[in-house]
Amino acid sequence: MTSFSVEPRSKMTAVLRGFAGLCPNCGRGRLLHRYLKPVERCGHCGEPYGHLRADDAPPWMTIFIVGHIVVPLLLSVEQSYQPPMWLHFTVWPLLALVLTLLLLPRCKGIILGLLWATGAKEAGT
Ligand SMILES: [Zn+2]
Structure with missing residues (x-):
């Protein structure tokens, strides 16, 4: 009898490592390169990430978080x-831009970490 064993993957660890931009598997290699592009394989442990597709989830999460920070502050x-x-038109778009640029790769790391932890397959397969 053949049995396949799948090692349990901690979603919380994967999310935290993804947020930090690190490999969800080993926590040492980088998860993203060129700002938002996932690496094909972890440079440390060799875990593949090139097949994971986060699609629109990271921008959606980023907009959700930035909106909930900027709008209450503005009001x-x-x-x-x-x-x-003129101060409103200067400060709030600039704050939204800076927060977006800071959070987008972290949100992408979170989503990729979750996809990896849940064993998501390549899109269309
Ligand atoms: Zn790794």
Whole structure:
């Protein structure tokens, strides 16, 4: 009798390592290169990641988080200080841009970590 054993993968560990941009399997190799592109294989343990497709989940997660940070701040500042409009048009888009650029690769790492931990297969197979 042949049995296949699948080693259990911790979703929380994979998410935390993905957030840090590290290989969900070993936590030492890099998960992304060129900002958002997943590596084909981990440079340390050789785990394959090139087949994982995060699709629209990382941008969606990023927009969700950035929106929940920027909009309440904007409304709070407007109600408390009523700054001039030029300040609003300068500060909030800049804050949203910086947060987006910082969070997008981390969100992609989280999604790739989850896909890896749940054993997701290549799209279309
Ligand atoms: Zn690795």
